[in-house]
Amino acid sequence: MAEVSLSGVTKKFGDTVAVSDLSLTVNDGEFVVLLGPTGAGKTTTLRLVAGLEQPDMGTVEIGGAEATRLAPAARDVCFVFQQYSLYPHYTVFDNLAFPLRAPGRKTSATEIDNRVREIATMLRIDSKLENRATQLSGGEMQRVAIGRALVRSPTIFLMDEPLSSLDAKLREDLRIELKRIQRELGATILYVTHDQLEAMTLADRIGVLSEGRLVQCGSPRDVYEQPDNVHVARRLGSPQINLVRTGTLGVVNPPSQAAQTGVRPEDVTLRRDNGMPGIVLAVEHLGVETVVLLAVDDQKVYALLGAHEPVKEGDRVCITVRDGAALFFDAEGNRIKEPNNAGKVEAAYGT
Secondary structure (H helix, E strand, C coil), X not given: CCCEEEEEEEEEECXXXXXXXXXXXXXXXXXXXXXXXXXXXXXXXXXXXXXXXXXXXXXXXXXXXXXXXXCHHHCCEXXXXXXXXXXXXXXXXXXXXXXXXXXXCCCCHHHHHHHHHHXXXXXXXXXXXXXXXXXXCHHHHHHHHHHHHHCCCCCEEEEXXXXXXXXXXXXXXXXXXXXXXXXXXXXXXXXXECCHHHHHHHXXXXXXEECCEEEEEECHHHHHHCCCEHHHHHHCCCCXXXXXXXCHHHEECCCCCCCEXXXXXXXXXXXXXXXXXXXXXXXXXCCCEEEEEEEECCEEEEEEEEXXXXXXXXXXXXXXXXXXXXXXXXXXXXXXCCCCCCCEECCCCCC
């Protein structure tokens, strides 16, 4: 495994700028996730690292060596696509062995057998080695697709939403497996998704993309708790962060240039008195938690509560915000680093 760096990389398709002046380093053994909506430039970034696209500007380095103009085959990277891309008439063993049987690798039959069985055991598909790909479930096929990449031990694994076509339970299972395998192998992974849960659970660092630009990169906790702007704040969190007019929800001493205040739903508390008055519009019971939609003045606010909160539609409640939880954004949507006394919540409200 090795470090991979992009420096000032720009890629255009006609008049469309797919990637704009992007600089990012994926450290040796690191799991970096690129998060963003469709059209943000995630897949194009992977293709630039793989050599499937050439940048109009900027450089790509792999293992400290210039790789910008290298052919894909010379880069020692491995691409896992969204679709399984298996050979349907091959057995699982032959699908896994296929990359090792390339003429240039000169891998012995014994080495191939040992490596395939090692990876199959790691992925828990060793009992399926004699099955044809068409006899597998969706989750098993995706394990084979990931395993076909793992057998090669490349410099970096590039993964383009490999779990998005699976159902929720399979995605959860494979997320756990993928993180376990990455740690066991010390693998370097650059992973693309639009799923914030995947990003938060898999990543050592998350890079948030917007219209081809890398707008923030940091640990999942840092990106969630200290977003640089409104776009980043909205990308993480379910329900989304509440963005309200500054001065709402009882948050006092905001910075003078604050145009919006952001409050995460889990930082909103409901009381029977001593708070901003609001009305419960809807209640969603989700098992371990309850999502409540409230009307506060003419604005809608979400609260994330425990499973057994005694609240129902139509209730009149009082709303408070956890001290220090408010985030402030200026008119351009950039976060303002608040002074020490900002974001405090009034202890009592006039009625």
